[in-house]
Amino acid sequence: MSLRRQLAELLVLRCSGHQLDQQRRYPQWELSNSELRHWLSEGVGGVILLGGSAAELALRCRQLQQWARTPLLLCADVEEGVGQRFDGASWLAPPLALAGLHRRDPAAATALARAYGRCTALEARALGLNWVLGPVCDVNNNPANPVINVRAWAETAESAAALSQAFAGALQSCGVLGCAKHFPGHGDTASDSHLELPLIPHGRQRLDAVELAPFRSAIAGGIAAVMTAHLLLPELDAARPATLSAAVLQQLLRQELGFEGLVVTDALVMEAITSRYGAGEAAALAFEAGADLILMPADAGAALDALEEGCRSGRFSPQRLQQSLARRRAALTRTQPGPLTAQEGLDQLAALAPQHQKLNQQLLSCSLECQGQGPPTGPGLNLIRVDNSLQCPALPLQAPALLRPTQAGFQPRLMDDLAGPWASAGLGDGPVLLQLFVRGNPFRGNSDGGTPWRALVESLLAEQRLAGLVIYGSPYLWRELKPLLPKALPAVYSPAQMPAAQALALQAMGLEGASDDSGFTD
Incomplete structure (x- = not known):
């Protein structure tokens, strides 16, 4: 060859x-x-x-x-089940849905995390995937984090380690490889590595106690792969981001933590890397630092040219290449083949659907937070905030967040980041049901925190016009706004955003669903 x-x-x-x-x-x-x-x-x-x-x-x-x-x-990247990316498979509540339950009942939360991993693996394998880029092992202990947020399993090292390992163990027991990410920890950042290079200022003692704990657990549990993070840790390497740092990938990950599996870069197309090093040199530096697999190089040809030149010039030893190839072969031997035909895989998916829908209902129910007495009293305005009203998978035409308030007399109005927040004066003069779809999202560069939604809530409360509040996604906005609300005001929080989460949240608020055939055409 x-x-x-x-x-x-x-x-x-x-x-x-x-x-x-x-x-x-x-x-x-x-x-x-x-x-x-x-x-x-x-x-x-x-x-x-x-x-x-x-x-x-x-x-x-x-x-x-x-x-x-x-x-x-x-x-x-199916961190929330295969249906997060591929319509028709199971879209589950995000991993952070189990954080609160783990504080109350660790055994129950761990069992659900295992079921989560098994669900993801069985559906992935049925459809032809043999590698899931999860679990996220980052400890999301920074509310301003714009990119991890509900993707993490918990906000403490202990819970994150237990839940991510339960997921990974179940996933890999079904013949699908897992990937612990983003090493050595992307939880305590306030910038998005898709756009810029975050910096982790902590010393080694703190890294050992918090950031590295879930990765130690994953490695001890036999995780097949570890994904690097595009961030700078001056305590370990003041010059190179973790993805390109031998101090991080060889000395820390390989030698100190004893990881023997595949090391894969995070996507090299991300601005934290490409804007500084270029497609070819970024791939060469990552391989030189200790990465085995180069994920999404900005230019595949340039990446391959740089790797080949490095081997021919002596920059990389022949043994180094053979080590990575051997790790790749070893990982493939841990996978189990899926069905022979696509139709067999789809039949398996259909057979799994009832139990996986039940699992998602358990995840949604255990993470739902409610207060006040419903239902909200209309008629009024159903004000819905989303990231992008032209592209929102959580809001199909028949979404409960649209239909149920309409049936109660609240007429829908959508706003997104392009429109910005609206002053209460621009919302008419009747009651307002406010539904906020908020979570950290890559490439947007912000954590979707409370400002300016806090100001809008305060304004509506002062005018006695806030009929109810539902937050789908980030727990941090809920924690900021909840203390402002009168105890009797109906308000609900769900970490998930999909229609099933909307139905449960609005039901808890007293907005029951009714049959609707408005989508029928003849």
Whole structure:
């Protein structure tokens, strides 16, 4: 096998789960079919898939393996179940939903985390994936964190370690690889590494006690892979971000923590890396630092050229390349094959659906917080805040957040980041039911905190116009606004945003669902 083909096995490139090029949502990052076929014929060994339906994913995974010259690592960011990325599979409440239960009943929370991992693995394997890029092992102890938030399992090291390991153990017992991320810990940051390079100022004693604890647990439990973080830790390496630091990846992760599995970079297309080093040198530096797999290089050709030049020039030893290839082969032996055909996989998915829907209801119920007496009294305005009203998977036309308030006399009005907050004077003169869909989101560069929503709530309260409040997502906004509310005012918090979460939250507020056929056309 040629040197270039061996190196190609270490690349993980991104593609859409859709079959057709024109269906790609992010063509700047997702390869076309012709590009995919080219790179897979060159020996590329991994693909990360995003977008599409479960049925499309089942077909796509089998298509990719047919195009490939080597057994593929097929992965996805499905931290909230496979349905988070692929319609038709199970979309679960985010991991942070279990943090509160773990404080009250650790055994029950751990059991649910195991069920979460099993659900994710069985659906991933049925559809053709053999690697899940989770669990998130970051301890989300900074409310201003713009990118982790509800993706984390907990806000304390002890709970994060217990829950993430329960998830990972169940996941891998079903023949799907896990990936602990983002090493050595992305929880206590206030900037987004998709856009800039965060800095962790803590000393080694603090890192050992908090950030590293969940990773130690994951490694002890046999996690297959660890993903690096694009952030700077001056205590460990003042010059290079963790992804490019031998002090972090070799001395700390390999030697001190004893990790022997795959080290994969976070996406090298992220601005924290590409804006500083370029596509080729970023890949070379990551490999030199100790990474085995290069995830989403900004330019696959440049990355492969740089790796090949490094091997030919003596920058990387032949043994170094063989170590990474051996780790990749060893990881593949831990996977279990999925169904032979896409239809068999979809049949398995359908058979699993009832128990996985029940699991999600348990996750939603155990994390719901309520106060006051409902239902809200209309008629009035149903003011809904989302990230982007043109692209919000949580709000299909039949979403409970739209339909149930309408049935109670509250007419919907959407606002998003493009519109900004509205003064209460622009909201008419009747009651307002306020529903806020808020959570940390990559590439947006903010944590979606209370300001200016606090000012709007205070204004509506002063005018005695706030009929009710529902927050879907970030617990930090709920904690900020809840003390402002009269005890009798109906208010609900759910860490999840999907329609099932809306239905449960609004039911708790007294807004029961009724049959609706407004979507019918003839």
